[in-house]
Amino acid sequence: MDLAFQDLKRHKGRFIATIIGVGLLFTIVLAMNGLYRGNIADGTALIRSTNPDLWVVQRYRGGPFNEQSTLPEFYHYSVESVPGVEKASPFIYYTVERLVHRQSRHFSIVGYDVFGGLGGPKHIIAGRGIGQAHYEMVAHVKLGVQVGDRIPLGLHTYTVVGLTNDAVDGDGDPIVYLSLHDAQEVLYQPDNEEVRNERARLLQTLSGQSYLSPDQAKKLLGPLQPDTHIVNAILVQMKPGANRKEAAGMIEKWLYLNAYSTKDEVQLLLKGRLASISKQLLLFRVLLLLISVVIISLVVYTFTMEKIRSIAVMKLIGAPDWEIIRMVLEQSLLLTVSAFLIGQFIIHNTYSKFPRTVLLVPGDDLVTFIVALMGGVLASILGLWNALKTQPATALGE
Amino acid sequence: MEILRIEGLAKIFGSGELEVRALEDINLSVSKGELVALLGPSGSGKTTMLLCISLILEPTSGKIDFDGQTIFQKNGWAGVDMRRLRREKVGFIFQSHNLIPFLTARQNVLLPLNLIGIKGEKAENRARELLEYMEIAHRADALPALLSGGEQQRVAIARALANNAKLVLADEPTASLDTARGTKVMEILKKIARENQTAVIVVTHDVRMVNGFDHVYHLKDGRLNSQET
Numbered sequence: 001m002d003l004a005f006q007d008l009k010r011h012k013g014r015f016i017a018t019i020i021g022v023g024l025l026f027t028i029v030l031a032m033n034g035l036y037r038g039n040i041a042d043g044t045a046l047i048r049s050t051n052p053d054l055w056v057v058q059r060y061r062g063g064p065f066n067e068q069s070t071l072p073e074f075y076h077y078s079v080e081s082v083p084g085v086e087k088a089s090p091f092i093y094y095t096v097e098r099l100v101h102r103q104s105r106h107f108s109i110v111g112y113d114v115f116g117g118l119g120g121p122k123h124i125i126a127g128r129g130i131g132q133a134h135y136e137m138v139a140h141v142k143l144g145v146q147v148g149d150r151i152p153l154g155l156h157t158y159t160v161v162g163l164t165n166d167a168v169d170g171d172g173d174p175i176v177y178l179s180l181h182d183a184q185e186v187l188y189q190p191d192n193e194e195v196r197n198e199r200a201r202l203l204q205t206l207s208g209q210s211y212l213s214p215d216q217a218k219k220l221l222g223p224l225q226p227d228t229h230i231v232n233a234i235l236v237q238m239k240p241g242a243n244r245k246e247a248a249g250m251i252e253k254w255l256y257l258n259a260y261s262t263k264d265e266v267q268l269l270l271k272g273r274l275a276s277i278s279k280q281l282l283l284f285r286v287l288l289l290l291i292s293v294v295i296i297s298l299v300v301y302t303f304t305m306e307k308i309r310s311i312a313v314m315k316l317i318g319a320p321d322w323e324i325i326r327m328v329l330e331q332s333l334l335l336t337v338s339a340f341l342i343g344q345f346i347i348h349n350t351y352s353k354f355p356r357t358v359l360l361v362p363g364d365d366l367v368t369f370i371v372a373l374m375g376g377v378l379a380s381i382l383g384l385w386n387a388l389k390t391q392p393a394t395a396l397g398e
Numbered sequence: 399m400e401i402l403r404i405e406g407l408a409k410i411f412g413s414g415e416l417e418v419r420a421l422e423d424i425n426l427s428v429s430k431g432e433l434v435a436l437l438g439p440s441g442s443g444k445t446t447m448l449l450c451i452s453l454i455l456e457p458t459s460g461k462i463d464f465d466g467q468t469i470f471q472k473n474g475w476a477g478v479d480m481r482r483l484r485r486e487k488v489g490f491i492f493q494s495h496n497l498i499p500f501l502t503a504r505q506n507v508l509l510p511l512n513l514i515g516i517k518g519e520k521a522e523n524r525a526r527e528l529l530e531y532m533e534i535a536h537r538a539d540a541l542p543a544l545l546s547g548g549e550q551q552r553v554a555i556a557r558a559l560a561n562n563a564k565l566v567l568a569d570e571p572t573a574s575l576d577t578a579r580g581t582k583v584m585e586i587l588k589k590i591a592r593e594n595q596t597a598v599i600v601v602t603h604d605v606r607m608v609n610g611f612d613h614v615y616h617l618k619d620g621r622l623n624s625q626e627t
Contacts, residue, residue, distance in 0.1 A: 001505060001512055003498075010500040010541070313496045316452065317510050317557075318485020392454050395496050396445060396569050 003323075004330035007307065018299050019338040022292055026343025026372065029288045031354065033364040034347065036281040038172065038357030043274045045167035046093070046110070046175065047265045052118050053244050054236035055260045056088070056251055062258075064093050064232035065170060065265065066272040071257070073180075073229040079257075082250050084242030089117035090231040092183045095169065100143060100151055107143060108169035109153075109176050111183020111231075118235040121177050127162035133179050138162040140174035153178075154186040170273065172356045180231070188228035198225075289371060292339070297379035300332045304383030311387050312394035321388060328383045336376030340369055400463075401564050401597040402428040402451065407460030409446050409620075420446040422620045424460065428565070428613075431595040433588055435608040438617035444601045447617065448569055451599065452488070453480040465564055485513045489558030489596075491587075493570035495550040497542040503529065503553040504538040510560040528556040532586065548579035555586055559594070566590065568600040572607050580607055 008015045047055075047065065055064070056071075056079050063069025079088035092111035097104060112119035114130040121129065121138050127147035130136045137158040139145050149160045158178065169175055178186065190198070199221055206217035206224075236259070238244050248259035260268065270278070304311075311324055344365065351358040407424035410417055420443045428434050438444045449455035450462070453469060462470040465487060469478055484490075489510075497506045507525040511517070516524065529535040532552040542550055551571060558566050568587060572580030584600075584607050591598045591612075600608070608614050615622050 001501075001508055003501075006505065007500040307500075309496065310498045310500075313490075313492075313498065314509075315481070316454070316484065316490055317513070318481045318483075318488075319509075319513055320481060323513070392452075393449055395490075395492060396448065396452075 002330070003327040004334060007303070008331060008334060019335060019342055022295055022335065022339035023342025023346065025288060025292045025295065026340050027346040029285055029292065029368060030343055030347040030360070030365065031351070031358055032281055032285045032288065033368060034351055034358030034360045035356060036278060036285065037359035037361055037364065039277055039281065040270065040274060041359050042168050042172045042357050043170040043269050044266045046169060047262055047269070049122055049167035050119050050235065051262050052235035053238040053261070054248055055262070055265050056234040056236060057258050057260070059256050059258055062268045062272060064091070066268040069232050070230050071232070071234065073231045076234045078255055079234050079236060079251060082247050084239055084247040085236055086239040087118060087237040089113045089119055089235045090180055091119040091233045091235050092180060092187070092231045094187055098153055100145065105143065106171070107174045107176055109178055109183050109186060111178050111180040114179045118237055121164040121166050123164055123166055124162040125165055127160070129162055130177065130179055131161070134182055135159060136161045138164055138177040140168060141165050142168060142174035143176065155189060155191060158182070168357065184228050184230065188230070289375060292372065293375035293379050296332060296335050296376055297382055299335060300328065300380050300383040301386070303331055304328055304387050308386070308390050309394060311390050312392050315390065316392035316395045324387050325384060328380050328387050329377065332376045332380035333373065336372050340372050399430045400427055401430055401465055402426070403463040405461045407450060407462065408458050409450060409455065410458045420620050421450065424622050426615070426622065428597045428599060430597055431591050432597050432613065433591040433611045434599045435611045435614040436599060436601045436617055437603065437605060437608065437614060439603060442617045443620040444617055448567060448601050452567055453484060485510060486561060487564045489561065489563030489566040491554050491558045491566065491568035491571045493573045495542070495554045497550055497553055499542050502539050502541055503534060503545065506542070506553055507556045507560050510557060514561050524560065528559055532556045547575050548582065551575060551583050552586070559590065563596060566596055566598045568598065570602055571600065572602065572604060
């Protein structure tokens with residue numbers, strides 16, 4: 001006869017209410033685990049998916065994802081001339097908020113050399129890749145567009161020619177792939193009114209210079225327009241057998257740029273932009289686990305205190321201590337395990353509905369379960385302590 | 399055959415000016431099948447004596463022999479596993495029944511059987527027999543809260559008998575019952591003593607309930623000062 005089970009059977013309502021409550025707490029713990037993993041997976045997804053041999057960025061910068069990096073586009077010719085480098089492609093990446101199907105959507109744009117360059121989508125799951133220099137896009141399925149849809153971005157309208165599910169950006173938002181020059185245009189190209197105003201302001205400034213004639217000032221207008229041939233990184237593919245470290249060293253020494261491997265890029269993000277949010281999520285996980293343990297502890301304590309007279313009777317009729325320990329411990333573990341299973345059931349049936357990626361890893365579930373079990377044992381200590389110090393004499397008298 | 403023998407038992411609480419002599423020079427002998435009553439008003443030392451006999455409270459001096467074994471002597475407990483002794487040889491009946499509230503009547507009787515290692519069908523059969531003996535088998539699956547006071551006490555007696563106790567200790571077993579039910583419980587205790595040859599010690603303050611007992615002791619100011627047979 002299992003005393004713990006019999007007791008819980010008589011208090012079904014309270015038991016179920018408790019395991020649902022604690023189960024919901026475990027749901028949040030497991031969701032936090034998933035968000036923690038999802039945060040890292042999303043944050044590094046584009047880096048891992050693009051996966052060049054080297055990321056060449058502005059000197060002393062940890063770009064292009066951890067911080068801003070800007071380079072003139074033509075630098076890729078210099079990088080390509082470094083010994084060991086097979087291919088060097090310009091790459092641009094930025095985040096925008098635009099109307100897509102009349103809804104404001106936050107997403108990131110990747111611009112790359114669509115004619116054999118690096119940095120494009122790896123897997124097209126519908127349609128095709130970008131095949132012309134302008135006005136085509138490949139979008140992540142999360143954007144909610146279909147092949148053939150026409151999406152206005154800046155001055156032009158782009159046709160969705162393909163869908164991918166490769167990677168999302170660091171915020172878990174979808175990525176839109178454009179040709180490099182389209183991406184530069186969307187980012188840098190002002191509208192006509194802005195161009196006219198800018199030209200007028202520049203002309204006024206130049207006209208104020210006594211050493212320039214009006215004709216000379218007008219001629220200077222063109223060359224002085226802001227350059228839009230700017231990229232954020234140059235992606236490098238090495239020749240087979242070439243030494244990546246040597247090439248990186250050469251790029252840094254002679255081209256005054258920084259070169260990182262994909263692993264270095266991931267580390268830059270993990271130690272930089274993703275570090276504080278990861279710590280925050282970790283703290284939440286620990287706090288929620290502690291709260292769960294405290295709640296179980298209080299429930300087990302209450303359950304035990306309600307049984308103090310019964311425990312005294314059991315001691316008086318000769319029940320050994322381990323029988324009483326087993327009863328209290330079993331109740332605590334039954335509560336913990338049931339609540340954990342409820343938490344797991346809920347999160348595994350709802351994780352896809354979270355706005356951010358919730359990446360559930362079996363290892364995390366196992367670790368959380370073990371910690372929860374240990375917590376359950378810890379939680380029963382207070383109840384056990386009271387149970388064991390109960391005097392059998394308590395059963396005598398009224 | 400002597401089951402319990404107490405010689406010169408004393409229990410003193412506190413010391414110096416705060417010293418309270420709860421029990422003094424208690425001598426008592428209870429044999430198999432004997433029905434003994436301990437009478438006394440509140441504060442007379444009944445509960446202290448019951449706790450000493452129950453092997454819960456350590457006496458200050460004296461000697462206790464139980465079932466041919468010395469349990470306590472002047473040096474203290476004689477290294478016996480008290481809880482084991484209680485679960486194997488002693489049955490308890492309480493004033494407020496003290497059934498485990500989350501167990502049914504049947505499970506309450508099964509509990510001491512399980513504690514001494516009797517499980518499964520054998521335990522079920524024994525529990526059923528005891529409940530039938532106590533004429534409460536028809537309420538076997540009821541929780542204590544759904545039983546009347548008299549029914550609860552009958553289940554409690556069945557539980558006390560489950561381990562084939564050599565000694566049954568009853569602490570005010572009729573205190574929470576009306577006279578008719580109280581008398582019935584006392585009849586049952588007599589029946590147990592006679593039929594099972596179990597030694598029964600009943601602690602009570604109700605003189606009306608002890609008719610037909612083999613020995614009636616009066617406890618006053620910690621002394622067992624009179625005996626009626």
